[in-house]
Amino acid sequence: MRVCIIGLGYIGFPTACIIADAGHEVVGVDVNRDLISKLKNGGLHIVNENGLADLANRAIESGHLTVSEKPEPADVFIIAVPTPFKVSGAYTAAVRPDGFDKAALEVAATYENPIADLTCVEDATQSIVPFVKKGDLIILESTVPPGTTADVVCRILEHGSKLRSVDELFVVHAPERVLPGKIVHELIHNDRIVGGVTPEATQAGVAFYQTFVQGEVIGTDSSTAELVKLMENTFRDVNIALANEFAIICERLGINAFEAIKLANRHPRVNFLSPGPGVGGHCIAIDPYFVIQAAPQESQLIGLARQINSAMPNHVMQLFEELVDEAKAAGRIVNA
Template sequence: MFRNGIAVIGLGYIGLPTCAALTQQGLTVHGVDVNERTVSEINAGRVPIVEPDLDEAIEEAVTSGRLQASTRVPAASYYLIAVPTPFKGDHEPDLSYIRSATEAIAPRLRGGEVVILESTSPPGTTRKISEWLAELRPDLRLPHQSERPDVHLAHCPERVLPGRIMVEIFSNDRVVGGLTPACAERAAALYRTFVTGEILLTDATSAEMAKLTENSFRDVNIAFANELAEICEELGLDVWEVIRLANRHPRVNILNPGPGVGGHCIAVDPWFIVASAPERARLIRTARETNDARPHTIVSKVKGALSELGAGPDGENATIACLGLAFKADIDDLRESPALGITEQLANDLPGATILAVEPHVTALPKSLHGRANVFAAEVSYAVHEADVVLLLVDHHAFKHLTLGDLEGKKVIDTRGLWR
């Protein structure tokens, strides 16, 4: 069944851990990525991302010969597509990376292969892959054409939490949706080699929608918390105290507010549902707009603090410490990060201010901040000491040692409730 190995296309936060999980079962994996530097790092046994326990797993996989990376798609028995699925400026899904992966796979197909889409995608994307392959390879029967296809297609969305990927990739239940029941079974056979959680079989479109629903549910609940935070501030209340008390009800579990929503999943996936049914997805759209607006509220709070300190409209002679750039605590992932977006907006809107960006999980400022005259990477103690305004954006463990004494005399904006 796996005689020609497994090709994993896209060696990022999902593709690379999937490679590690498969090789730990003794399977041969061909990793594929368009980034030559990523390929070189992996072939040297190094991991270009921060994720606990992943570096040791990849080093072992490469040393054993079970994992090799390339920029070219090889012949394989199974193809896993784990490429980005961003949205365009109008919040329309961008499927160009999936299309490119499909075009790279098509010439390698000989019949009998299984193609699995892991990338989170709008409903109907797996069927689109089948249709694209039919255009590219009219000599093959595809699942949307026949119940007995030459190539099987399925969708199995990832369900892991950054910072715990190398635990949850094994233990979490997986949803496997096929374009036919046989497609689902063939795809599930691969996941049964390493997943200890339950494998739930369904159709491909239901699997796609289930993943979007999971993240939209989270987004709606976060939007409630963020809106509640703004209401409490207007009423002069401590939102964290209000939530603590409300959550003592046995059927209430309000999430904590923050500076917005980041990461590739929750900040993006709800828009796929909105795009699929724009007239019906009213609550999901409103929640997304609420969370997208939250960073602007935080920027306004910083400007208000500077005004209280007597700084000019451009922030002249003021120093702002922005603590955290990642989208959540204790990871290096900057994708769709509200913390990064807030820091960028402050740098744009306050050219006279000095912005000290503190992110302990990256070695250099991201491109969007690098080279700006008023932005500097800084270590946390120095940044807090120098700052007039301390803006906590991410509750990294590295910031938890700070005390109220360290913050004395500073304007403090704590978006995570760390110092309440």
């Protein structure tokens, strides 16, 4: 199959290499000219990823992977562009296109929740419109709020190509759940969720991922697939918030939080993550906001967890300053 991958970052580039290595003809596309020119000159923009350099060399030398600044016609298009968040004054309008909801606004204001910035997804989708033909499979891998594949991606594709996403195109969401450092291994071996906007799209998406994924490829609908990805990272965020809350409780009670958590985790069905100033990676601190954006009134615990975790860097700095003051008072630190 001919595959066109839009966005050659931490997700898109290793994915392009793996798909090319599986025998597909892949063109990798990125708007970053320096990145494309580096790749064309034999360089690599992602380092410290086990196995990626060998895989990339093999894919490029075999001629199965080429790179370009512009999309090309293909049978499969994969969009793997960034989805950061943005702070928006138009929060409620974005959340509730059907009308003003005061309660939703109050929840948003209380927790100062940002919303997803879908500009890159919209631009990337727009960029493939001239090349999409009847029967093509279009995959959104970027992490997005529930409904984005069916609403945003399908709307742009249908408007531009005049093809119907219900019976002329196969449109799916296939979220990523890789660990930096182990991306190549996990892209091949992790189970994958593939959610189509129609059952036929799901079937086409599952069949495609089965050509290079060794884990189980599980089909569902696109909104469920979008939410599943957000649930995974939200689970970790809320778990860390609970660990952080216990860490603060332990400070109040004069108990060592790390010792208490280590002992609690000896219970066979308890698994606290570690308290601390950060929640790890860039996804966990962003993805819960996409859930809150979709259902602000119903996301009370998720919003509170974000609030607790966001306050931790300041709290840890305060503890650090107290330690420094104590050390200075005891003469263990002398001002330079």
